[in-house]
Amino acid sequence: AQTVTQSQPEMSVQEAETVTLSCTYDTSESDYYLFWYKQPPSRQMILVIRQEAYKQQNATENRFSVNFQKAAKSFSLKISDSQLGDAAMYFCAYPSGTYKYIFGTGTRLKVLA
Amino acid sequence: EAGVVQSPRYKIIEKKQPVAFWCNPISGHNTLYWYRQNLGQGPELLIRYENEEAVDDSQLPKDRFSAERLKGVDSTLKIQPAELGDSAVYLCASSFRGALGVAEQYFGPGTRLTVT
Numbered sequence: 001a002q003t004v005t006q007s008q009p010e011m012s013v014q015e016a017e018t019v020t021l022s023c024t025y026d027t028s029e030s031d032y033y034l035f036w037y038k039q040p041p042s043r044q045m046i047l048v049i050r051q052e053a054y055k056q057q058n059a060t061e062n063r064f065s066v067n068f069q070k071a072a073k074s075f076s077l078k079i080s081d082s083q084l085g086d087a088a089m090y091f092c093a094y095p096s097g098t099y100k101y102i103f104g105t106g107t108r109l110k111v112l113a
Numbered sequence: 114e115a116g117v118v119q120s121p122r123y124k125i126i127e128k129k130q131p132v133a134f135w136c137n138p139i140s141g142h143n144t145l146y147w148y149r150q151n152l153g154q155g156p157e158l159l160i161r162y163e164n165e166e167a168v169d170d171s172q173l174p175k176d177r178f179s180a181e182r183l184k185g186v187d188s189t190l191k192i193q194p195a196e197l198g199d200s201a202v203y204l205c206a207s208s209f210r211g212a213l214g215v216a217e218q219y220f221g222p223g224t225r226l227t228v229t
Contacts, residue, residue, distance in 0.1 A: 044116075044220055046220075047217065100169070
């Protein structure tokens with residue numbers, strides 16, 4: 001069965017510092033996508049970054065980047081120069097097939113001023 | 114472009130009462146999803162529509178939950194009667210299948226349901 005695991009229920013980071021959120025997954029597929037979503041207190045899930053498994057290059061979106069280790073089935077999110085607005089729940093998601101997303105349990109990120 | 118719209122944002126009801134949630138997806142998105150998110154958990158899919166057809170409702174508790182998307186645009190999710198365990202955030206999402214091999218989902222703000 002395909003699973004997504006986020007082992008860090010909560011993380012804290014000082015403003016302007018860097019933090020890494022962990023995600024591991026299990027799949028027998030060779031070609032797939034992975035996503036990180038941000039859910040602020042407003043509850044709206046916002047796509048932060050996506051990674052295509054067949055691409056060796058790690059995805060980057062401004063201050064957000066991933067460390068994708070396909071063999072280890074690891075997909076961590078690095079947030080650089082953390083800002084107060086980054087405080088939120090972060091969910092790792094694996095699309096099982098075209099439409100069905102499997103989400104991890106989330107990591108609550110606190111940003112300390 | 115407007116995002117996914119949901120209403121209401123909050124709902125408090127007593128157990129055994131009915132409740133309904135409404136969702137209007139992004140224009141042009143033919144796939145619509147309803148998720149339930151329990152406290153401290155990730156969203157779990159309840160039902161997926163392709164246009165007006167429910168193509169995946171395997172996780173929908175059909176004894177008390179129902180959904181419809183009559184014209185293939187907006188959708189309503191209903192619970193009747195509600196139970197204490199139904200307290201959760203109900204998220205709606207929509208997608209279209211573009212150049213990616215996977216449908217990228219866009220989420221609404223959700224409805225927080227509290228059953229007392």
